[in-house]
Each structure stands twice: as structure tokens, then as C-alpha cells.
Amino acid sequence: MRWLGVLVLLVGLVSCQSATPKACVVIRAVSLEAGFKVNDTDSPNVTIQKGDCIEFVNADPSLSHTVQTKPFSNPPEEIPAHNLPYEPYSFRKVFNIAGEYEYICSLTTNNVVHARTMYGKITVR
Numbered sequence: 130m131r132w133l134g135v136l137v138l139l140v141g142l143v144s145c146q147s148a149t150p151k152a153c154v155v156i157r158a159v160s161l162e163a164g165f166k167v168n169d170t171d172s173p174n175v176t177i178q179k180g181d182c183i184e185f186v187n188a189d190p191s192l193s194h195t196v197q198t199k200p201f202s203n204p205p206e207e208i209p210a211h212n213l214p215y216e217p218y219s220f221r222k223v224f225n226i227a228g229e230y231e232y233i234c235s236l237t238t239n240n241v242v243h244a245r246t247m248y249g250k251i252t253v254r
């Protein structure tokens with residue numbers, strides 16, 4: 130029965146490799162004033178398909194930012210709080226559950242609440 134284990138392993142390896150990941154949609158933290166922007170758009174909102182991924186990047190050299198789901202927004206799944214140091218660090222997440230994910234930067238610097246300007250919505254279909 131050992132060959133069966135080898136076969137299962139091989140099939141597993143092949144299926145992993147064939148599932149080449151699609152390029153992620155990039156959401157940049159541009160600045161405290163400008164907030165988040167999707168790819169090269171001027172919008173912090175995006176609609177993706179189940180199984181797509183989002184890559185969060187901090188493109189703001191002057192401030193740290195974070196990303197997480199907006200508290201009490203009742204998303205299908207939480208995005209736990211992630212620190213976003215200045216790029217090239219990035220945080221990637223695959224969204225497998227359809228629904229609306231409101232996200233924010235949860236920081237406060239010099240009494241300025243980032244979430245007032247740094248927020249957006251990811252819709253997964």
C-alpha cells in the first residue's frame with residue numbers, strides 16, 4: 130500500500146502547483162490625508178471574486194499604518210489587526226467568504242484618528 134501514499138503525495142504536489150496564485154489586488158496606504166487607494170485608482174473600495182487576494186502595502190514614508198476590519202461592522206470574517214511598516218513589507222489575505230469587509234487603519238497619532246480618513250470597503254462576490 131506504500132505506492133498509494135506516494136500517489137496521493139504526487140497528486141497533492143501537482144494540484145498545489147497547478148493552482149498558480151493570481152496577482153493580488155494592491156491596496157496602498159497612501160497617507161493619513163489621502164487614505165487607502167486600490168491599485169492605480171483614486172478609490173479605497175474594490176470588488177473581487179471569492180478566492181482572490183488583497184495585498185496591503187504602506188506607501189507612506191512618513192507614518193506607520195495598520196489594517197483591520199472596522200470594529201462592529203459585522204464582516205463575514207475578521208481581518209485581524211496588522212501593522213504595516215513602510216513598504217516593501219506587505220500583508221496578503223485571500224478572501225474565501227463572500228460579503229462586505231469594511232476596513233480601517235486603527236492608529237491614532239498626535240490625537241488624529243486615522244480611521245476618519247483611512248477606511249474602505251472590500252466586496253467579495
Ligand SMILES: [Cu+2]
Nearest residue numbers: 194195234243
Ligand atoms: Cu494610518
